[in-house]
């Protein structure tokens with residue numbers, strides 16, 4: 253491997269290292285898996301990515317496989333930001349905003365730009381990118397690769413809705429631009445003698461041959477929050493052919509993103525923020541669809557077991573709280589309608605709904621009062637970041653999504669699962685998008701806790717699929733959830749997705765194992781020392 257590192261050192265502008273401390277750092281993302289890279293490189297230019305990919309492609313043609321793992325901030329919880337070969341780390345250098353077009357409301361960025369930086373820039377123009385993961389130091393490259401969802405996705409949708417076009421480096425090092433093509437443009441692409449041409453021809457054929465099953469399944473998988481597998485449903489329509497939807501959510505397994513152009517929205521900082529506390533969980537079944545009709549820009553929840561757990565982990569955290577902490581469930585609802593009259597209207601209607609469910613409602617347009625409500629919204633961080641003692645909040649089945657009308661049933665059955673394994677069903681999440689997060693406190697060094705983890709995963713993923721949902725929204729299927737892809741998509745759709753991977757990456761160079769790992773592979777990579785300690789991005793010094 254030293255020879256390879258040496259070659260890269262000579263040919264890349266960015267730094268390349270095999271230092272064992274650096275490799276150990278990059279052996280972890282925020283998942284419960286670990287896998288150390290052999291080489292870590294910090295590309296400075298797209299050309300660096302291109303040269304790395306082309307070098308690996310040439311070796312692969314001669315039978316030597318050296319995989320490539322793209323890496324943003326490493327907040328991935330599915331074990332997709334780790335890999336055994338060359339890791340390409342983007343936040344170090346490829347972290348620039350390239351162009352902001354305020355009139356067209358688009359922004360072009362390099363992949364290592366963080367959400368923090370993007371948001372600051374956009375706010376100064378009264379703009380924002382709605383879908384943002386909770387971890388604001390995550391990168392846009394990672395967010396696009398995971399099709400991230402955020403609190404605003406309930407109103408504005410997930411990342412895939414905002415990606416206009418991408419520049420990507422293909423497995424052989426070719427650089428292409430993706431975006432919607434009309435029929436004439438598509439046939440021009442299909443006529444190319446390059447790898448790009450090969451991809452368009454093979455993909456068009458694959459999608460044409462499987463048109464019926466894709467068509468029949470489209471509604472089922474596109475009307476829910478879903479980031480699992482490949483979005484084969486968004487590539488081909490009557491007038492368009494676009495590779496972008498395939499790359500979004502592909503977790504670095506089809507191509508490496510070197511530039512993304514995203515649409516952005518007008519930002520209204522004057523919002524109405526509400527806290528609704530409901531005595532009964534079952535009122536969710538009727539309430540959720542009705543609240544969504546009011547077009548909230550945030551519709552999150554936290555349940556009573558989560559608040560109880562937070563109070564036991566940090567008794568001072570939720571004192572002087574503006575509501576009855578014993579309510580079964582609390583909803584955090586925001587309205588960001590452009591006109592204050594519209595917000596008032598929505599609030600009135602919300603008040604009626606919450607009263608009819610015997611709940612209580614607190615609401616404010618004043619930022620300092622809103623901070624009180626935000627405290628409850630952010631309180632799960634106490635669980636997620638808990639480090640005292642051997643049990644840690646492990647991210648497993650932590651971003652399952654179900655349709656609105658099934659959220660209550662899903663929660664009820666998930667509570668049963670948690671009670672059976674003797675753990676509190678502490679849950680929170682972006683319930684307006686159907687996303688429910690559980691992060692049970694488990695000590696992965698204990699066999700019994702590992703068994704609980706697998707019981708919980710099997711049960712919650714099966715329930716999600718049974719209720720017409722997805723094994724993951726935003727967090728990605730990665731390695732950890734790959735064994736459940738067949739459960740969600742069935743044999744036929746999964747084999748189409750596997751064929752897509754073969755078309756883009758015939759030698760298996762791009763993030764191999766991600767979206768394909770078997771249960772045995774997952775078990776082999778499991779950590780026994782999971783710790784949520786914040787990952788400060790390792791920059792080459």
Ligand SMILES: Cc1cc2nc3c(=O)[nH]c(=O)nc-3n(C[C@H](O)[C@H](O)[C@H](O)COP(=O)(O)OP(=O)(O)OC[C@H]3O[C@@H](n4cnc5c(N)ncnc54)[C@H](O)[C@@H]3O)c2cc1C
Pocket residue numbers: 281282321322323324325326327328329332333342363384385386387389390391392393394395396397398399400401402403502503504505507508509510636725726727728763766
């Ligand atoms: C506490 C916590 C809360 C979270 N909350 C949310 C949430 O609310 N919503 C949500 O959607 N997610 C959430 N996540 C998951 C994660 O933060 C997001 O998916 C985030 O967008 C990942 O960005 P990253 O920069 O950390 O990417 P990484 O973790 O570095 O990488 C993620 C994936 O993208 C690939 N990748 C990275 N850069 C590129 C590139 N340039 N080209 C191709 N592939 C690339 C990697 O190979 C990997 O497969 C959360 C995670 C944690 C730990």
